[in-house]
Amino acid sequence: MSVINSSAQLDRYCVFGNPIQHSKSPAIHAMFASQTGQTLEYSARLAPLDSFVPSVQQFIAEGGKGANVTVPFKLEAYALANHLSERAAIAGAVNTLTFSDGVIVGDNTDGVGLVRDITENAKTAIVGRRILLLGAGGAARGALLPLLAQQPASLTIANRTISKAEDLVQLAHATKTYRGEIEAKTWQDLNGSFDVIINATSASLQSEVPPIPYTVFADTSFAYDMMYSDGQTSFNRYAEQAGARTRDGLGMLLEQAAEAFFIWRGVRPQTAPLFAHFRTKGS
Numbered sequence: 001m002s003v004i005n006s007s008a009q010l011d012r013y014c015v016f017g018n019p020i021q022h023s024k025s026p027a028i029h030a031m032f033a034s035q036t037g038q039t040l041e042y043s044a045r046l047a048p049l050d051s052f053v054p055s056v057q058q059f060i061a062e063g064g065k066g067a068n069v070t071v072p073f074k075l076e077a078y079a080l081a082n083h084l085s086e087r088a089a090i091a092g093a094v095n096t097l098t099f100s101d102g103v104i105v106g107d108n109t110d111g112v113g114l115v116r117d118i119t120e121n122a123k124t125a126i127v128g129r130r131i132l133l134l135g136a137g138g139a140a141r142g143a144l145l146p147l148l149a150q151q152p153a154s155l156t157i158a159n160r161t162i163s164k165a166e167d168l169v170q171l172a173h174a175t176k177t178y179r180g181e182i183e184a185k186t187w188q189d190l191n192g193s194f195d196v197i198i199n200a201t202s203a204s205l206q207s208e209v210p211p212i213p214y215t216v217f218a219d220t221s222f223a224y225d226m227m228y229s230d231g232q233t234s235f236n237r238y239a240e241q242a243g244a245r246t247r248d249g250l251g252m253l254l255e256q257a258a259e260a261f262f263i264w265r266g267v268r269p270q271t272a273p274l275f276a277h278f279r280t281k282g283s
């Protein structure tokens with residue numbers, strides 16, 4: 001989908017992925033463009049698995065101004081960028097590219113999208129709270145710096161493979177900006193409850209739930225699954241049974257897109273109308 005305009009030289013953007021046909025990004029950016037009165041074109045581009053870089057170069061040659069990058073190319077986009085934002089450098093992955101005067105700038109808007117959805121849309125504070133992050137793969141790593149920037153009282157990272165959680169703890173120490181506690185744990189070592197529990201594992205994709213004890217959830221806890229789904233995700237069902245309030249990742253998807261739009265266009269679109277639209281249509 002694209003925003004049609006009669007002017008010949010539309011600013012062009014796209015999302016690269018493989019597969020890409022189910023991406024909501026073209027519809028999201030078309031809605032942002034119409035909402036903010038911006039004139040642009042945004043398309044979905046299927047990059048062959050072995051040809052991400054040539055696909056980007058081709059798009060730049062065609063006059064592309066920027067691109068989003070989704071599975072499985074975020075690491076290749078990170079390697080391709082000539083310049084990285086701090087949050088992309090810490091994430092080790094790039095989901096937003098900007099092409100400007102021959103320079104490829106890489107950013108990662110996933111983590112800030114998550115934090116904004118929790119703090120602004122779901123009105124749930126992270127500052128001063130006990131946070132449990134489940135998972136230590138790309139999604140968790142992308143969330144790390146924006147979460148720490150909120151200065152939670154503590155951040156516990158739990159993962160099936162403990163060494164990967166320990167690596168994230170080391171990375172967090174290296175940022176030197178976080179003043180609270182940070183620790184790595186296995187599922188079975190978890191004890192006590194947390195204020196905010198974020199599922200950054202890909203377990204929900206297989207309708208599985210990380211085997212965490214019910215006791216991590218208090219009835220005041222807020223549980224967030226980065227995955228989104230038409231119905232309830234398996235993690236959110238589990239959290240609700242334990243008494244927690246829940247939210248899935250639709251808002252994060254919209255917020256990461258809004259941040260990319262802001263980087264490219266200097267205008268911050270509103271996500272609430274899109275949230276209502278996609279929730280009603282089924283996400």
Ligand code: ATR
Nearest residue numbers: 135136137138139140160161164201202203208210
């Ligand atoms: P992503 O980019 O989505 O984060 P990833 O980098 O492959 O994907 O990371 C997947 C994360 O989900 C990892 O933390 C993984 O645990 P391991 O590090 O032990 O592999 C976690 N994960 C995947 N399937 C899981 C499952 N069924 N139960 C619990 N954790 C799971």
